[in-house]
Amino acid sequence: MVEIVFLIPFLTGIVAFFLPRTSGRVLLVLTGAAHLVLSLILWTGWPEPVFPAYFAVTPEGLLSLIVISLLFFLISIYTTAYLKKSDIRSENIFTGSMLLFLSTMTMVTLSDHIMVMWIAIEATTLASAPLIFTHRSAASLEATWKYVLVCSVGIALALLGSVLITLAMDIGGVDVPVSFSALTTAARQLDPLWLKAGFVFILVGYGTKMGLAPMHTWLPDAHGEAPSPASALLSGVLLNCAYLGIFKTHKIMVAAGLESFSGTILMVFGLMSILAAATFILKQTEYKRLLAYSSIENMGIIAFGTGIGGLGAYGAMLCLIHHSLIKSSLFLTSGNILLGFGSRLIEDTGSLVRRMPRTFVAFFCGFVGISGLPPFGIFIGEMLIIMGAFRNGHYVGAAIFILSLCVIFAGFANHALKISFEGYRTTVQMEESASMVWPQYVLLLTSLLLCFWIPDIFSRTITQAVTAGGGVF
Amino acid sequence: MIHLVDIVLSLVLLSILLSFGSSRLPVLIRVIGFQGVVVSSVPLFMGHDLSAFGIAFSLATLSIRGIIIPLSIYLAIKKVAIRQEVEPIYGHHASMLAWLGLIVAAAFISGKFNLPAINNHPLLMPTAIALLAGGMFLLMGHRNAIAMVLGYIMMENGIYLVGTTFSTSTRHIVEFGILLDVLAGVMIMAVILQNIKQQFDDVDTSLLRTLKE
Numbered sequence: 001m002v003e004i005v006f007l008i009p010f011l012t013g014i015v016a017f018f019l020p021r022t023s024g025r026v027l028l029v030l031t032g033a034a035h036l037v038l039s040l041i042l043w044t045g046w047p048e049p050v051f052p053a054y055f056a057v058t059p060e061g062l063l064s065l066i067v068i069s070l071l072f073f074l075i076s077i078y079t080t081a082y083l084k085k086s087d088i089r090s091e092n093i094f095t096g097s098m099l100l101f102l103s104t105m106t107m108v109t110l111s112d113h114i115m116v117m118w119i120a121i122e123a124t125t126l127a128s129a130p131l132i133f134t135h136r137s138a139a140s141l142e143a144t145w146k147y148v149l150v151c152s153v154g155i156a157l158a159l160l161g162s163v164l165i166t167l168a169m170d171i172g173g174v175d176v177p178v179s180f181s182a183l184t185t186a187a188r189q190l191d192p193l194w195l196k197a198g199f200v201f202i203l204v205g206y207g208t209k210m211g212l213a214p215m216h217t218w219l220p221d222a223h224g225e226a227p228s229p230a231s232a233l234l235s236g237v238l239l240n241c242a243y244l245g246i247f248k249t250h251k252i253m254v255a256a257g258l259e260s261f262s263g264t265i266l267m268v269f270g271l272m273s274i275l276a277a278a279t280f281i282l283k284q285t286e287y288k289r290l291l292a293y294s295s296i297e298n299m300g301i302i303a304f305g306t307g308i309g310g311l312g313a314y315g316a317m318l319c320l321i322h323h324s325l326i327k328s329s330l331f332l333t334s335g336n337i338l339l340g341f342g343s344r345l346i347e348d349t350g351s352l353v354r355r356m357p358r359t360f361v362a363f364f365c366g367f368v369g370i371s372g373l374p375p376f377g378i379f380i381g382e383m384l385i386i387m388g389a390f391r392n393g394h395y396v397g398a399a400i401f402i403l404s405l406c407v408i409f410a411g412f413a414n415h416a417l418k419i420s421f422e423g424y425r426t427t428v429q430m431e432e433s434a435s436m437v438w439p440q441y442v443l444l445l446t447s448l449l450l451c452f453w454i455p456d457i458f459s460r461t462i463t464q465a466v467t468a469g470g471g472v473f
Numbered sequence: 474m475i476h477l478v479d480i481v482l483s484l485v486l487l488s489i490l491l492s493f494g495s496s497r498l499p500v501l502i503r504v505i506g507f508q509g510v511v512v513s514s515v516p517l518f519m520g521h522d523l524s525a526f527g528i529a530f531s532l533a534t535l536s537i538r539g540i541i542i543p544l545s546i547y548l549a550i551k552k553v554a555i556r557q558e559v560e561p562i563y564g565h566h567a568s569m570l571a572w573l574g575l576i577v578a579a580a581f582i583s584g585k586f587n588l589p590a591i592n593n594h595p596l597l598m599p600t601a602i603a604l605l606a607g608g609m610f611l612l613m614g615h616r617n618a619i620a621m622v623l624g625y626i627m628m629e630n631g632i633y634l635v636g637t638t639f640s641t642s643t644r645h646i647v648e649f650g651i652l653l654d655v656l657a658g659v660m661i662m663a664v665i666l667q668n669i670k671q672q673f674d675d676v677d678t679s680l681l682r683t684l685k686e
């Protein structure tokens with residue numbers, strides 16, 4: 001009964017639409033807890049899917065699922081406190097959409113059929129659109145419109161790519177189920193030309209959703225306009241779901257012996273995203289958009305690492321996990337800053353260290369982590385990617401990579417220091433409730449812990465996922 | 474049977490021409506609805522799967538693509554009484570010329586592919602490509618938000634044509650899931666359209682400019 005993991009949030013999501021205000025909050029946390037328990041049970045390996053033609057438990061799926069589950073549980077606790085303080089008009093739509101969003105993202109991690117994967121990823125767009133529109137301002141309307149249109153059109157191209165892969169099956173005379181696992185096994189018999197075409201369309205399509213430049217235009221707007229808990233979900237896990245679609249197709253390419261083709265494209269898109277993020281981060285005026293561009297940067301890093309293969313692919317997987325943990329904590333922290341200062345502009349903030357000391361700790365640790373400094377996990381991931389790039393002879397790529405990371409660090413540090421310390425003399429403290437700080441602490445500590453101690457089963461699963469995606473040691 | 478399919482496909486090509494040439498939104502919506510009906514009836518004429526189940530699915534597809542989706546957009550614009558003329562950014566004459574170029578290019582490209590599965594239907598591949606490219610063209614060539622949504626639907630029609638006719642390996646249930654996603658997407662777009670209209674008193678997307686960088 002693997003499917004129950006996404007059916008439960010689906011049902012509670014629908015129920016939440018009809019509930020009065022406060023009971024929706026309780027349902028959110030309860031579903032989050034139940035989802036976390038169910039995801040942990042999936043790790044034991046005994047539940048079997050009821051529809052094995054469409055769903056399967058894969059190593060990369062398990063990794064994404066546990067990250068989604070943990071994040072959602074912590075974010076749901078934060079959300080209950082956040083909702084008390086912010087003025088969101090139709091709260092039942094917000095909580096209901098959050099739960100449906102969780103359900104669709106879980107479905108992405110578990111789907112094995114190419115088309116079901118597409119259905120699930122498109123469903124994440126639809127479930128999250130109301131979240132972005134929550135504030136009902138002109139700007140949020142624009143962000144929602146851009147998000148739905150750009151992502152729907154982008155993902156339509158991924159559908160075309162999926163169809164082209166079935167065409168590669170027909171021409172190659174392969175008669176297997178249209179699932180990622182079956183296709184990876186039979187990859188050598190697929191028609192290489194149509195498989196390549198399919199990969200390109202899938203990369204552009206899901207890459208739009210993942211936020212790879214130049215298809216990233218919706219991302220900063222959507223992340224900036226959505227309420228902070230929703231931004232944390234969008235950035236922390238939605239982008240991973242889209243990456244999963246690309247990663248699984250890349251796995252087919254690796255099995256078909258075409259990894260140099262797909263790897264090169266991934267590297268190019270990855271570097272473009274990092275460069276685009278570097279240009280926009282330097283002159284950013286809003287801190288939530290700053291974080292959004294940092295997400296584009298990290299997705300670029302992950303795509304670059306996956307494209308390199310070898311050690312880089314392992315580093316990319318580490319970056320994927322740690323980016324989710326750290327970035328979602330940062331977005332939650334940005335919610336505290338927004339509630340405290342009442343403005344999204346960086347220039348209106350300052351002296352966080354005095355005004356909100358506990359939020360400051362979460363913000364600064366998050367900044368250190370996301371910039372790729374030790375002792376957080378992104379440091380190890382980026383290090384491995386750079387080593388992998390040199391080992392595989394991608395010197396130019398590595399040079400661009402390192403240079404743009406330096407630029408991004410400089411830009412981010414400039415803004416982060418302004419937010420943290422400018423106007424240091426103020427002594428007015430702002431109110432911070434405990435449940436709006438400790439979820440971030442837990443997320444950051446998890447990232448820290450995973451650097452020093454990875455449970456055996458966890459590291460085995462990472463290795464399994466990476467090996468199938470062209471990673472070697 | 475073979476000729477029948479080609480006749481149906483030429484109707485699709487005609488609908489693309491009409492969509493490029495029409496300057497009134499209700500007409501454009503009707504054209505897209507007509508296109509939906511024709512495109513979803515192509516599998517019936519090809520005789521791939523004429524079981525009762527297959528026919529039922531085709532009819533359901535037909536009613537969603539041909540009736541429900543256009544109707545929901547029509548109702549959305551009727552409710553808010555949107556200015557009904559649309560003008561492509563580059564004008565109608567250029568659009569017509571683009572249509573011609575599109576058909577020629579599509580026919581030229583599909584001649585290169587030489588796919589055994591569709592050699593009986595020479596118009597199939599050009600039509601699919603023309604639908605995809607035409608949808609994109611409509612999407613990018615308009616500032617009117619409704620025309621953009623219609624462009625998206627046209628693209629989806631093209632992908633549907635590619636999917637159902639080229640390969641028989643996808644299952645009906647999956648196809649139906651895809652269709653439901655598209656339907657829900659269009660419904661959400663219709664809701665956003667209404668909100669844009671209420672907020673800005675028009676659906677011109679050049680009004681949406683606060684978030685530009």
